[in-house]
Amino acid sequence: xxxxxxxxxxxxxxxxxxxxxxxxxxxxxxxxxxxxxxxxxxxxxxxxxxxxxxxxxxxxxxxxxxxxxxxxxxxxxxxxxxxxxxxxxxxxxxxxxxxxxxxxxxxxxxxxxxxxxxxxxxxxxxxxxxxxxxxxxxxxxxxxxxxxxxxxxxxxxxxxxxxxxxxxxxxxxxxxxxxxxxxxxxxxxxxxxxxxxxxxxxxxxxxxxxxxxxxxxxxxxxxxxxxxxxxxxxxxxxxxxxxxxxxxxxxxxxxxxxxxxxxxxxxxxxxxxxxxxxxxxxxxxxxxxxxxxxxxxxxxxxxxxxxxxxxxxxxxxxxxxxxxxxxxxxxxxxxxxxxxxxxxxxxxxxxxxxxxxxxxxxxxxxxxxxxxxxxxxxxxxxxxxxxxxxxxxxxxxxxxxxxxxxxxxxxxxxxxxxxxxxxxxxxxxx
Amino acid sequence: xxxxxxxxxxxxxxxxxxxxxxxxxxxxxxxxxxxxxxxxxxxxxxxxxxxxxxxxxxxxxxxxxxxxxxxxxxxxxxxxxxxxxxxxxxxxxxxxxxxxxxxxxxxxxxxxxxxxxxxxxxxxxxxxxxxxxxxxxxxxxxxxxxxxxxxxxxxxxxxxxxxxxxxxxxxxxxxxxxxxxxxxxxxxxxxxxxxxxxxxxxxxxxxxxxxxxxxxxxxxxxxxxxxxxxxxxxxxxxxxxxxxxxxxxxxxxxxxxxxxxxxxxxxxxxxxxxxxxxxxxxxxxxxxxxxxxxxxxxxxxxxxxxxxxxxxxxxxxxxxxxxxxxxxxxxxxxxxxxxxxxxxxxxxxxxxxxxxxxxxxxxxxxxxxxxxxxxxxxxxxxxxxxxxxxxxxxxxxxxxxxxxxxxxxxxxxxxxxxxxxxxxxxxxxx
Numbered sequence: 128x129x130x131x132x133x134x135x136x137x138x139x140x141x142x143x144x145x146x147x148x149x150x151x152x153x154x155x156x157x158x159x160x161x162x163x164x165x166x167x168x169x170x171x172x173x174x175x176x177x178x179x180x181x182x183x184x185x186x187x188x189x190x191x192x193x194x195x196x197x198x199x200x201x202x203x204x205x206x207x208x209x210x211x212x213x214x215x216x217x218x219x220x221x222x223x224x225x226x227x228x229x230x231x232x233x234x235x236x237x238x239x240x241x242x243x244x245x246x247x248x249x250x251x252x253x254x255x256x257x258x259x260x261x262x263x264x265x266x267x268x269x270x271x272x273x274x275x276x277x278x279x280x281x282x283x284x285x286x287x288x289x290x291x292x293x294x295x296x297x298x299x300x301x302x303x304x305x306x307x308x309x310x311x312x313x314x315x316x317x318x319x320x321x322x323x324x325x326x327x328x329x330x331x332x333x334x335x336x337x338x339x340x341x342x343x344x345x346x347x348x349x350x351x352x353x354x355x356x357x358x359x360x361x362x363x364x365x366x367x368x369x370x371x372x373x374x375x376x377x378x379x380x381x382x383x384x385x386x387x388x389x390x391x392x393x394x395x396x397x398x399x400x401x402x403x404x405x406x407x408x409x410x411x412x413x414x415x416x417x418x419x420x421x422x423x424x425x426x427x428x429x430x431x432x433x434x435x436x437x438x439x440x441x442x443x444x445x446x447x448x449x450x451x452x453x454x455x456x457x458x459x460x461x462x463x464x465x466x467x468x469x470x471x472x473x474x475x476x477x478x479x480x481x482x483x484x485x486x487x488x489x490x491x492x493x494x495x496x497x498x499x500x501x502x503x504x505x506x507x508x509x510x511x512x513x514x515x516x517x518x519x520x521x522x523x524x525x526x527x528x529x530x531x532x533x534x535x536x537x538x539x540x541x542x543x544x545x546x547x548x549x550x551x552x553x554x555x556x557x
Numbered sequence: 558x559x560x561x562x563x564x565x566x567x568x569x570x571x572x573x574x575x576x577x578x579x580x581x582x583x584x585x586x587x588x589x590x591x592x593x594x595x596x597x598x599x600x601x602x603x604x605x606x607x608x609x610x611x612x613x614x615x616x617x618x619x620x621x622x623x624x625x626x627x628x629x630x631x632x633x634x635x636x637x638x639x640x641x642x643x644x645x646x647x648x649x650x651x652x653x654x655x656x657x658x659x660x661x662x663x664x665x666x667x668x669x670x671x672x673x674x675x676x677x678x679x680x681x682x683x684x685x686x687x688x689x690x691x692x693x694x695x696x697x698x699x700x701x702x703x704x705x706x707x708x709x710x711x712x713x714x715x716x717x718x719x720x721x722x723x724x725x726x727x728x729x730x731x732x733x734x735x736x737x738x739x740x741x742x743x744x745x746x747x748x749x750x751x752x753x754x755x756x757x758x759x760x761x762x763x764x765x766x767x768x769x770x771x772x773x774x775x776x777x778x779x780x781x782x783x784x785x786x787x788x789x790x791x792x793x794x795x796x797x798x799x800x801x802x803x804x805x806x807x808x809x810x811x812x813x814x815x816x817x818x819x820x821x822x823x824x825x826x827x828x829x830x831x832x833x834x835x836x837x838x839x840x841x842x843x844x845x846x847x848x849x850x851x852x853x854x855x856x857x858x859x860x861x862x863x864x865x866x867x868x869x870x871x872x873x874x875x876x877x878x879x880x881x882x883x884x885x886x887x888x889x890x891x892x893x894x895x896x897x898x899x900x901x902x903x904x905x906x907x908x909x910x911x912x913x914x915x916x917x918x919x920x921x922x923x924x925x926x927x928x929x930x931x932x933x934x935x936x937x938x939x940x941x942x943x944x945x946x947x948x949x950x951x952x953x954x955x956x957x958x959x960x961x962x963x964x965x966x967x968x969x970x971x972x973x974x975x976x977x978x979x980x981x982x983x984x985x986x987x
Binding site: 231255311451467 | 605740881892
């Protein structure tokens with residue numbers, strides 16, 4: 128464990144008996160005690176529907192990404208908003224991550240409370256109570272934090288607040304693409320932000336440059352955007368805008384969601400701004416991966432990126448949903464007890480992967496024609512064919528697309544071995 | 558409080574300081590203590606984004622629906638899956654509801670633990686651990702429970718399980734529509750289910766008839782489906798299938814989601830099966846209502862239903878999301894700090910309703926052309942027009958469409974007065 132970015136004093140969290148998708152227990156129980164309960168998914172010890180994390184695949188993905196960034200000599204601050212699971216944050220940090228990226232003040236507070244001591248909040252910090260939350264954490268001198276700014280209004284609100292607390296806030300200038308999301312589009316907007324930072328120079332410290340390339344779709348556009356960020360960092364280094372930052376810590380240059388992190392690594396790893404520089408990638412979905420949007424983007428990475436090709440392995444889907452067949456009311460339709468309450472549905476519906484009839488030997492692959500055709504809050508419609516061997520009470524494992532919106536459906540997620548023994552439980556904080 | 562369906566011994570629940578959308582506090586706090594903290598939304602005492610319930614509107618809706626069912630002489634078992642908020646279940650029961658409807662064994666356990674003693678689980682009960690959960694609750698003789706059956710396989714699994722526990726399970730025969738969701742489609746399927754129940758007659762008790770009409774779209778089809786259910790109840794009453802049930806409690810005839818409950822009330826309230834009969838409606842979304850799918854369906858109810866027309870008032874939207882303007886990067890685009898993590902997005906995106914600049918007098922209506930055009934996990938894109946008075950740090954209240962998938966984004970929801978004082982916090986259990 129890297130002791131500069133993690134404070135390992137967290138008590139073992141408790142699982143609550145009223146959360147869905149677990150086995151039977153009556154009072155709150157330390158998650159470390161779950162393995163002593165000897166729950167097994169195939170023995171139906173767990174209430175379905177449930178979400179499960181596959182331990183070996185998680186560990187594979189964790190190591191894969193750490194090796195990837197090491198090859199480029201860049202650092203990793205995995206986006207924690209994907210899982211919001213502090214136990215996974217701790218593993219990412221223990222595995223070599225530089226810090227954790229988060230999206231909101233609330234998420235930052237959750238991470239801090241669970242020991243995380245280095246955070247990039249990849250958003251402008253807005254709102255009195257949100258600023259107060261961060262201010263409270265900054266009272267700890269071991270807590271390294273920076274957030275984004277993209278507007279003079281935002282900087283002025285931050286400057287006034289942190290002046291009132293007599294604190295210094297480190298910020299990253301966010302670059303944005305026309306037609307994209309947040310971030311300055313042009314030189315005039317950028318100058319206005321820098322001028323605002325200068326107005327609050329005793330309380331706002333420019334710490335680096337940030338972008339999120341995932342709003343663009345074409346590799347050439349993304350490379351141009353990344354090169355703009357490198358030039359911007361070089362220009363501001365020359366102009367002295369990082370003068371205070373470098374007295375304390377390296378300047379930060381950061382980008383990368385889960386789809387283009389290889390291109391960001393290629394472009395940013397070449398950057399030289401003449402000052403100490405931390406180049407930080409922020410993918411989040413690599414840890415569980417999926418069989419939808421991120422499998423597609425990872426396949427492109429495996430094709431275009433020489434480092435990924437050289438590694439020979441790739442990321443593995445490590446999160447599945449298990450659910451019962453609830454009804455087989457028509458010869459070509461089964462109803463599954465799995466709904467929008469349980470799984471992401473915005474980037475493709477869950478995909479049937481394996482099925483298991485309680486009491487049988489082992490799960491087997493589902494027929495290729497089994498497919499979800501719709502989901503309601505608590506049910507899914509699955510296309511089957513007449514004569515398929517499928518019955519009420521059969522268990523089906525579904526692969527997912529979009530881990531972020533699957534994690535936030537579960538307060539506690541079982542971690543299982545390849546033989547479906549539950550060996551741990553991960554809590555989420557959404 | 559109706560003491561036959563609620564066991565009022567629940568301790569005041571605690572709010573956790575790590576949940577999003579609340580004000581500042583350091584250690585778990587009883588929800589009843591929140592009013593002493595004097596949080597006010599407009600004073601920015603609460604971390605945005607947040608979801609808020611409007612107390613007066615909630616109470617109005619609660620009373621409206623209770624009055625509606627009273628006019629028809631039918632009973633109400635609100636679908637609790639919508640909110641999964643036991644504090645709201647308690648208010649619904651105190652307001653006159655007969656019981657609570659739930660979708661899963663897990664949800665039933667949550668409700669029972671919080672005092673609910675009469676539950677319709679509007680699904681077939683499937684899976685060993687789920688059956689075990691219900692079996693444990695049935696050890697309490699004051700707990701009235703029934704679930705659905707629609708297949709001999711389901712009945713056989715239930716029969717074997719509850720025989721092994723030496724218990725009796727009350728079930729409702731679920732009728733289904735061709736092309737719909739669960740439920741028997743035809744006489745052959747129905748007979749097979751009844752034969753299965755007969756095989757397990759010491760452990761499975763037929764308690765009534767259930768349908769969910771919301772899978773159909775046309776009023777005529779819905780009325781025909783409802784009439785089929787009444788005829789089925791009459792036939793089974795004549796045939797003696799409810800003989801054991803009526804020695805204990807009335808037979809149950811139940812239907813109605815949130816869009817067609819008036820038509821169900823009209824059709825079912827005429828039913829006479831020659832046995833004591835509880836006619837039970839199960840709408841869930843009426844409590845908070847919305848400005849999307851349910852406003853549209855309620856408008857039709859206000860038009861077509863004489864009782865609703867006579868009541869003069871209608872349901873009111875009682876749930877909103879509040880969020881900050883995060884960035885105004887282009888003259889026609891604002892980015893809002895509100896995402897798919899915070900709001901339903903499957904039945905229309907949230908709609909800007911009012912906005913408030915901190916320090917100003919009061920919220921005002923948003924311009925009609927402000928509109929969300931897309932949402933990501935933690936951000937929304939809002940269309941604005943050049944020259945609009947909108948700044949980073951402004952607060953915007955959004956109406957929602959589809960309360961179910963909004964509630965499940967929040968573990969604790971503030972209840973506010975018309976002047977935005979936080980007077981209570983409602984916990985959810987998803």
